[in-house]
Amino acid sequence: MFGRSKEPVNEIPGLVESAPTPDLPGGKGRPTPKRKEAQAANKRPLVPQDRKAASKAARAAQREQRDREYKAMQTGDERFMPAKDRGPVRRYVRDWVDARWSLGELFLPVAAVALVAQFALAQTAPVFAFYVIVALYVYVLAAIVDGWLLWRGLKKRLIAKFGEKAVVRGTAMYGVLRAFQIRPSRMPKPQVKHGQKPA
Incomplete structure (x- = not known):
């Protein structure tokens, strides 16, 4: 009695057709990955496999950062100065x-x-x-x-x-x-x- 009608109202036969959905611009063009696949792709090891290479790369990055900061302190370039001096x-x-x-x-x-x-x-x-x-x-x-x-x-x-x-x-x-x-x-x-x- 109070339920929604199961039959479509004011529907003319022949006019209602399943129109093809246009391709939206900016679509990713691939299916959304499942949760398990996304989680597996985001997993990273807490400890790198080659610890010596990782520590060497970290030291090199720190040395480069220090050199950049020292040069900025000499020239007055605030972009690369430590945060306390900017x-x-x-x-x-x-x-x-x-x-x-x-x-x-x-x-x-x-x-x-x-x-x-x-x-x-x-x-x-x-x-x-x-x-x-x-x-x-x-x-x-x-x-x-x-x-x-x-x-x-x-x-x-x-x-x-x-x-x-x-x-x-x-x-x-x-x-x-x-x-x-x-x-x-x-x-x-x-x-x-x-x-x-x-x-």
């Missing part, structure tokens, strides 16, 4: 630090001279040796204050140029640690000269 924010931080004279970049030479002087004066003039160590500690404190001032000014510029979300965790350490490196040893290599601050 992006316009990190590039701006590097350029800002490299364009500024910092007390931190002279810390290692000053510390080396102070230690040599301290050892040389320890026997002959211990008072002067003590003053050398005190001067070194004063220099360290001044370099830390200079690094804090560097980050304070840089943070304002980053917010103004890229917005609040650009200053993520680790950006301050990235800039300050670079400021404490000797300029020729900085990686990626500086792309600006002293005084050539980014806009």
Whole structure:
């Protein structure tokens, strides 16, 4: 009574024919493989059969990756740099630090001279040796204050140029640690000269 009618409604004999289905463009032209066949094709051994050849290929790929990254760090090509050095924010931080004279970049030479002087004066003039160590500690404190001032000014510029979300965790350490490196040893290599601050 309430069931669907088994006979077709409004069907004119002779008009309903099974039309051939046209070939759809982009069809794969082959039957879909069964699940067992697909799973068998996707199976890969967890351990390669030739482990020596696989490890050799992996070492070669890692060496090539390191060489590519090192060359990118030398030339400033961000496409192949490590992930921590990519992006316009990190590039701006590097350029800002490299364009500024910092007390931190002279810390290692000053510390080396102070230690040599301290050892040389320890026997002959211990008072002067003590003053050398005190001067070194004063220099360290001044370099830390200079690094804090560097980050304070840089943070304002980053917010103004890229917005609040650009200053993520680790950006301050990235800039300050670079400021404490000797300029020729900085990686990626500086792309600006002293005084050539980014806009």
